[in-house]
Amino acid sequence: MWRILKQIVKNGVRTEPAPESNDDWRVAQAEPERIRAELLAILGRALTIRLVDAGSCNGCELELNALTNPYYNIEGLGIKFVASPRHADMLMVTGPVSRNMVVALQRTWQAMPAPKLVVAVGDCGCSGGLFGESYASCGKVANVIPVDVAIPGCPPPPLDLLRGILTAIRSRK
Amino acid sequence: MPLAALDCRFETLPGPLPMQRATVTRQQWRAAPAAVAAVGGRLVSLWGSDRRGLDGGFAVSAAYALGEGLVWLSLPIAVVAQPSYPDIARTFPAAGRMQRACRDLLGLVAEDAVDQRPWLRHGAWPEDYFPLRREHGGLESFAAAPESYPFVRVEGDGVHEIAVGPVHAGIIEPGHFRFSVVGERVLRLEQHLGYTHKGIEKLFERTAPLEGHYLAGRVSGDTTVAYAWAYCMALESLAGVEISWRARWLRALLLERERVANHLGDLGALGNDAALGFGLAQFSRLKEDWLRLNRELFGHRFLMDRVVPGGVATDLDVTSGERMRRQCDEIEVEVRTLKDIYEEHGGLQDRFLTTGRVSPKLAAQLGLCGMAGRASAQASDLRMDFAWEPYAALQATMASHRNGDVAARVTVRIEEIFESLRLIREIVARLPKGKPLSTPGALPANGIGAGWVEGWRGDVLVTLELEAGGIRRCHCHDPSWQNWPLLEHAVMDNIVPDFPLINKSFNLSYSGQDL
Ligand code: SF4
Numbered sequence: 259m260w261r262i263l264k265q266i267v268k269n270g271v272r273t274e275p276a277p278e279s280n281d282d283w284r285v286a287q288a289e290p291e292r293i294r295a296e297l298l299a300i301l302g303r304a305l306t307i308r309l310v311d312a313g314s315c316n317g318c319e320l321e322l323n324a325l326t327n328p329y330y331n332i333e334g335l336g337i338k339f340v341a342s343p344r345h346a347d348m349l350m351v352t353g354p355v356s357r358n359m360v361v362a363l364q365r366t367w368q369a370m371p372a373p374k375l376v377v378a379v380g381d382c383g384c385s386g387g388l389f390g391e392s393y394a395s396c397g398k399v400a401n402v403i404p405v406d407v408a409i410p411g412c413p414p415p416p417l418d419l420l421r422g423i424l425t426a427i428r429s430r431k
Numbered sequence: 432m433p434l435a436a437l438d439c440r441f442e443t444l445p446g447p448l449p450m451q452r453a454t455v456t457r458q459q460w461r462a463a464p465a466a467v468a469a470v471g472g473r474l475v476s477l478w479g480s481d482r483r484g485l486d487g488g489f490a491v492s493a494a495y496a497l498g499e500g501l502v503w504l505s506l507p508i509a510v511v512a513q514p515s516y517p518d519i520a521r522t523f524p525a526a527g528r529m530q531r532a533c534r535d536l537l538g539l540v541a542e543d544a545v546d547q548r549p550w551l552r553h554g555a556w557p558e559d560y561f562p563l564r565r566e567h568g569g570l571e572s573f574a575a576a577p578e579s580y581p582f583v584r585v586e587g588d589g590v591h592e593i594a595v596g597p598v599h600a601g602i603i604e605p606g607h608f609r610f611s612v613v614g615e616r617v618l619r620l621e622q623h624l625g626y627t628h629k630g631i632e633k634l635f636e637r638t639a640p641l642e643g644h645y646l647a648g649r650v651s652g653d654t655t656v657a658y659a660w661a662y663c664m665a666l667e668s669l670a671g672v673e674i675s676w677r678a679r680w681l682r683a684l685l686l687e688r689e690r691v692a693n694h695l696g697d698l699g700a701l702g703n704d705a706a707l708g709f710g711l712a713q714f715s716r717l718k719e720d721w722l723r724l725n726r727e728l729f730g731h732r733f734l735m736d737r738v739v740p741g742g743v744a745t746d747l748d749v750t751s752g753e754r755m756r757r758q759c760d761e762i763e764v765e766v767r768t769l770k771d772i773y774e775e776h777g778g779l780q781d782r783f784l785t786t787g788r789v790s791p792k793l794a795a796q797l798g799l800c801g802m803a804g805r806a807s808a809q810a811s812d813l814r815m816d817f818a819w820e821p822y823a824a825l826q827a828t829m830a831s832h833r834n835g836d837v838a839a840r841v842t843v844r845i846e847e848i849f850e851s852l853r854l855i856r857e858i859v860a861r862l863p864k865g866k867p868l869s870t871p872g873a874l875p876a877n878g879i880g881a882g883w884v885e886g887w888r889g890d891v892l893v894t895l896e897l898e899a900g901g902i903r904r905c906h907c908h909d910p911s912w913q914n915w916p917l918l919e920h921a922v923m924d925n926i927v928p929d930f931p932l933i934n935k936s937f938n939l940s941y942s943g944q945d946l
Contacts, residue, residue: 317652
């Protein structure tokens with residue numbers, strides 16, 4: 259036990275400051291601008307996110323997982339990934355939507371309570387990426403469910419994911 | 432060579448590893464599995480292709496790994512109403528799902544195969560549409576008619592089913608798991624995968640050969656270096672291009688960095704799944720440090736698109752090499768500390784030891800490969816199996832274990848981290864001079880090549896065929912094909928709550944096998 263404590267003390271707190279949001283990535287019709295304080299006020303309460311990999315290469319998942327490491331410490335910001343869509347304020351979707359995942363994605367979205375914030379993650383989620391549309395792929399997430407914010411990148415680094423999450427919160431009341 | 436008795440005409444495929452290819456008759460195809468198994472060889476991959484217009488009808492290919500290298504056998508199949516070929520899953524059970532996928536994609540049927548259920552086709556396209564056939568462009572779209580999958584049912588007193596997925600509880604890829612349990616004990620697990628099938632192999636046909644590494648590098652994001660390298664190796668093999676020594680060493684450097692990143696991430700997650708959140712915090716911190724240096728020195732956290740045809744799209748100067756060496760030293764000290772903590776932690780060891788065991792015998796029978804195979808005494812690792820540069824010059828050594836449980840997979844991963852850190856330092860210290868990239872000149876319009884690379888999970892294979900300057904067929908094989916069925920065995924008789932732990936100790940790819 260003492261070794262664990264020693265290791266913890268030695269490494270201290272590694273969490274870094276959170277980034278700003280980025281309005282360029284907003285997809286949905288812009289609502290009245292919220293001031294930053296309001297944004298933080300919203301974030302001051304908990305935000306719960308359900309992730310659905312709708313056909314990604316797993317690269318975007320690596321970066322979403324990185325958000326939970328001590329540097330980004332997403333839980334410290336009051337943001338939590340949850341297991342049930344019924345507990346989720348926000349849906350993050352990675353990948354081009356494979357045709358085999360359409361039903362699962364739609365059902366997850368339907369099961370969410372309002373406001374059903376949706377963030378498409380990565381070049382694939384934004385546009386279909388390299389995979390595009392085909393017999394097996396529906397392309398971008400917005401082809402299947404309504405999207406509020408789309409975060410570019412292949413994969414988007416953790417700070418961009420955080421910016422995207424903040425942007426989505428700002429885009430709604 | 433053991434296949435000499437088959438009397439086929441082998442053609443050598445140029446490349447850093449020994450690879451040969453032969454067109455075989457039905458009789459030779461049928462005799463091959465037993466001949467391979469008799470000398471301890473294993474099946475690497477099975478796939479189909481449409482060769483109409485090239486040299487006849489369809490073809491099914493099997494790649495076997497033997498002591499002498501990779502042997503790729505291709506069996507021509509006549510164009511008839513129901514094209515078929517002899518089943519090889521009776522000797523190599525791992526072929527079962529690959530044969531089912533081959534039917535879904537090309538309509539080629541394995542004769543008398545025990546399991547004829549669809550695998551990748553879930554009803555999103557019709558039963559008589561075979562995407563990899565020439566007459567289809569791959570851009571067709573159909574009204575989905577989702578089909579329910581006929582799972583095998585376990586009957587008995589007190590047996591009930593737990594259905595999980597395709598959407599899982601965490602940040603993880605989609606797939607369906609059907610558990611049959613009595614109380615907490617798992618009697619049977621059946622997987623249903625294919626959810627992330629996005630038509631990658633068809634898309635290759637619309638991709639320029641010199642751009643295929645981008646797509647190969649996105650077959651499985653956590654294995655992007657291994658896939659990009661395998662693709663480039665296949666292209667260079669086909670074109671007879673030799674890359675510089677510096678490029679070879681730099682590719683190995685990137686591959687080892689990818690291995691360390693994945694092992695660090697999984698070791699943390701394994702601690703977390705056994706209720707030691709401390710492990711996740713510590714290992715994920717190390718992984719983040721590792722990825723940040725990747726970003727700084729190579730421009731991408733996961734090293735996507737750094738391995739390119741003709742070499743690598745990056746280089747390493749002395750100062751950067753020095754930073755990398757220092758980071759390896761630091762990470763090694765940290766991992767040693769964490770290793771001791773894991774080993775001394777009674778609660779953790781209680782969860783790791785004997786959990787999710789795959790015996791060496793079962794591993795050999797079913798073809799468990801890669802890192803998980805090495806944890807079950809299957810001593811195979813392409814880096815050491817053959818004498819090739821730079822691994823021979825670096826005297827790379829293989830990690831292995833006999834117990835085949837979660838603890839063994841943890842041990843192998845830790846040992847592989849230490850060995851990769853050593854390899855990285857050696858590479859940095861002894862990096863040959865030269866250009867990291869020499870853009871290949873004109874590619875031959877037609878040709879066949881293969882690339883075979885030991886990714887962090889196991890061996891990745893890419894086979895490539897060009898026709899008239901374009902990609903005629905590119906097949907990508909992930910070691911997860913072999914290892915997913917073993918996971919079904921590994922959880923039998925374990926308790927349901929240990930499933931996440933067992934699953935994570937393998938951490939198999941969905942996208943890599945769904946394609
Ligand atoms: S955006 Fe890039 S990393 Fe993300 S799923 Fe697509 S290919 Fe993979």
